[in-house]
Amino acid sequence: MSDTLDEERERIREQKKRELMNRLEGGDGSEAAATDAGAPDEPIPIEGGDHLESVVETHGVVLVDCYADWCGPCQMLEPTVEALAAETDAAVAKVDVDAHQTLARQLGVQGVPTLVLYADGEPVERLVGVQDRGTLEGLIDQFA
Template sequence: MAIVNVSDQSFQADVENGGVVLVDFWAPWCGPCKMIAPVLDELSQEVTATIAKVNVDDNPESAARFGVMSIPTLILFKDGQPVDKVVGVQSKDALKSLLARHQ
């Protein structure tokens, strides 16, 4: 499944109306965000959940709404509600486990 880029304007349609969505709050200048990007690319090919990316520089409303204080922050949404959150670089296995808990 492809990774979806989400904006403040599309957040509700892309994330809150979906099933299981893992949202990566990131910025282009963030080193750890660049480290986790290929992990998310691989993960997107292996799971049925949607993986979405929110650039916090371009979309500050979504980041503020969910209390994102440091990046990368990954928030897992299920049926439109945030159900889990991890901060910092994660391994693919850790993210798979996170998703498995909420499938």
């Protein structure tokens, strides 16, 4: 499994490198700035309920990953979540359920990982357990 993680990380590094090269070659960077105004290229660590609310209000589509550091399936899902943040128009937010137990309860988390997809400020989909990248990309594309 570590080979798969290493391959995924290397693929993400290469994409970031290409994006950086395109920005550097692009001149004034106005196109890059317009792209950056959308969703961040990395998952957003959520610091509490107000912070999550702000992220959901700021971005049209937000995938919230409710995880725990000790959770094996959460660790398996992490490279996929990072890739989705880097390569889709959705913002990706991460909620540590141990650090934010009240928020996890408010989100209805009963098992980890739990993924909640928000579109236009409203939760539209909830998935529990490890999900494949294609499934998550399909859901994001549906609402993006």
